[in-house]
Amino acid sequence: MLEIRGLTIRTDGRDLVRDLSLCLPGSGITALIGASGCGKTSVLKWLAGILPPGMQSDGQLLLDGAGIAPPDPALCYQPQSDALFPWLTITENATLGLEIAGAVKREARAKILPLFAPFGLAGCEGLFPSQLSGGMRQRAAFLRTVVQDSRFVLLDEPFSALDAVTRIRMQDWLLARLAERPRGVLLVTHDLHEATGIADRILVMAGGPGRIIADIPVTTPQIHRNEAALAELRETLKSLLLKESPQ
Numbered sequence: 119m120l121e122i123r124g125l126t127i128r129t130d131g132r133d134l135v136r137d138l139s140l141c142l143p144g145s146g147i148t149a150l151i152g153a154s155g156c157g158k159t160s161v162l163k164w165l166a167g168i169l170p171p172g173m174q175s176d177g178q179l180l181l182d183g184a185g186i187a188p189p190d191p192a193l194c195y196q197p198q199s200d201a202l203f204p205w206l207t208i209t210e211n212a213t214l215g216l217e218i219a220g221a222v223k224r225e226a227r228a229k230i231l232p233l234f235a236p237f238g239l240a241g242c243e244g245l246f247p248s249q250l251s252g253g254m255r256q257r258a259a260f261l262r263t264v265v266q267d268s269r270f271v272l273l274d275e276p277f278s279a280l281d282a283v284t285r286i287r288m289q290d291w292l293l294a295r296l297a298e299r300p301r302g303v304l305l306v307t308h309d310l311h312e313a314t315g316i317a318d319r320i321l322v323m324a325g326g327p328g329r330i331i332a333d334i335p336v337t338t339p340q341i342h343r344n345e346a347a348l349a350e351l352r353e354t355l356k357s358l359l360l361k362e363s364p365q
């Protein structure tokens with residue numbers, strides 16, 4: 119269990135996130151939705167230990183009840199921008215996280231190379247990020263993140279640049295991988311179909327900096343795989359977002 123307690127993030131005298139507390143279970147997908155600018159990425163950056171200089175933060179992070187300080191190897195992070203290193207090939211980019219975590223190059227390559235085909239990246243192994251499309255770069259960044267062995271995975275709009283079919287393929291791949299090996303995933307998305315389709319729980323951030331106004335389970339028997347109930351949930355989410363978003 120990962121727990122954030124009393125997180126405030128501030129810059130230039132303005133709170134970007136104010137007194138946020140939330141728990142992330144060690145398995146399943148928690149979706150985080152909310153209007154642009156409400157603070158989702160700021161929370162993920164704090165969890166990943168990469169808040170930009172000039173931002174101050176206050177708050178605690180606990181792993182199974184014990185305090186930890188980001189960055190921590192229990193968490194890996196896919197940023198909203200792909201953040202691939204332009205001077206490294208896609209293979210080198212994708213193995214980097216594993217190598218930093220201690221894997222030797224050969225082991226790291228053996229782990230990632232079989233994923234190029236299912237990720238639609240076959241033939242791109244030796245290419246540089248500038249030679250790929252935006253959606254391909256996003257899949258390379260997703261690959262680099264999900265091959266890491268951390269217990270928690272933070273995904274900031276990981277499929278936003280993908281076409282509908284590729285997006286479904288990647289979502290299915292993620293669900294299958296999590297069924298094989300449970301991990302806690304925090305998934306930021308603007309896509310309500312994605313949130314209701316693959317998440318076990320949906321957090322709605324709205325109505326103030328980093329404020330969670332709803333925490334909705336999606337796996338209750340009434341709603342799980344019930345398309346009419348999921349459509350109704352999407353309407354509820356939409357009205358929560360509309361009601362709370364500043365004009």
Ligand SMILES: Nc1ncnc2c1ncn2[C@@H]1O[C@H](COP(=O)(O)OP(=O)(O)OP(=O)(O)O)[C@@H](O)[C@H]1O
Pocket residue numbers: 129134152153154155156157158159160161170198
């Ligand atoms: N480097 C920065 N310096 C100052 N303010 C920033 C910086 N980065 C983000 N902000 C501000 O922090 C607030 C929250 O931004 P954040 O990126 O967390 O939003 P978000 O919910 O992820 O939005 P989106 O859905 O558009 O990605 C915004 O008001 C933004 O202007």
Ligand SMILES: [Mg+2]
Pocket residue numbers: 158159160198274
């Ligand atoms: Mg963001």
